[in-house]
Amino acid sequence: MAVRSSGNVRITGTAIDDQKVTFQKIVSLSFESDRFTPADELQFTVLDVLNGRFKFITMELNGRKIFDGIVDIQKRVIDQKGNYTSFVCRRKTCMMLDNEVKPYWYFNLTSDQLIKSHALPYGANGAKLPKAAVLPQILAKKGISHWEFLTLFCRLAYHRSPYVDRMGNITCDPFQETEHLFSNSRADGIPFLTAELTDDHYQIISKLSVKTGKAEYGATYGYVLNNASADQFEIVRERYYHPETEWQGEPALSARQYYEDKQAGFFEVTVTVPGIYDIRAGDSARFEDVIGSYYDLYVTKVRLRSDSDGNTMTITLWEKSGLINR
Known part of the structure; x- marks a missing residue:
């Protein structure tokens, strides 16, 4: 049995001989974005x-278009x-994760050089960065991927972490202007089947002390x-942090980034909705219900499941305040 209500979803494959095929009998589908x-x-x-044999989907x-990817498994x-055929595919920008940067000290690396060398050849369509930037020096350690290198550059230059927006561009804008309202009480909201609101206090750090030098018997x-x-x-939870070499001279920035990495998702709303919506990771969001209303959220994960029983989406929302470098 084919996927129910799949008329609004169209999947096309490109074979190794560049012939294109639009699949007609999709029996199951799952999509995840982070x-x-x-x-x-x-x-x-x-x-x-x-x-x-297919190479692109x-x-x-x-x-x-909401997905443009490579075939990992056919x-x-x-x-x-x-007979049936199953595919496992990833967005083309996954190549930034799959490929390593040459281990090297880079001097006077500009943001333009960064995108041309570490993003465009590996699936990105372009970049929307806050401004032109140059770093006097930046270290690419052995084994670091192009995505990790991009992230390090953006954190040092813009004090923000990058992500790939819905147009395939590298951006440091923390949230997109597109906003979604999830509500069972508002006529203009997206109704949900279930909602879970989680306060994870274990992620929260109360005090972070950052190493800034050496002493006779320690740091x-x-x-x-x-x-x-x-x-x-x-909450009382104290940590002592020794930044890596690339963060030397930036104790405040490294501390804020450490906080963000550890506790960005300390408050989480997870909603499951019927149907398929154009909701992307990075979009802004609001949640309204009798148990509480939260207006300053953003989408961190999207999961789509589609089979003979119908279509559902599970969307994970975090508070914007968790991204302190914004």
């Missing part, structure tokens, strides 16, 4: 009789019931960052 990694994943199974929703199965910790969120909940 704001913090450039490797959206699409998995689907079709009953179409296929002879070709695109997926459109209501005529708008599996063809023939049994007594017939000196000349920079201390206290967390107002921890004070609110009366």
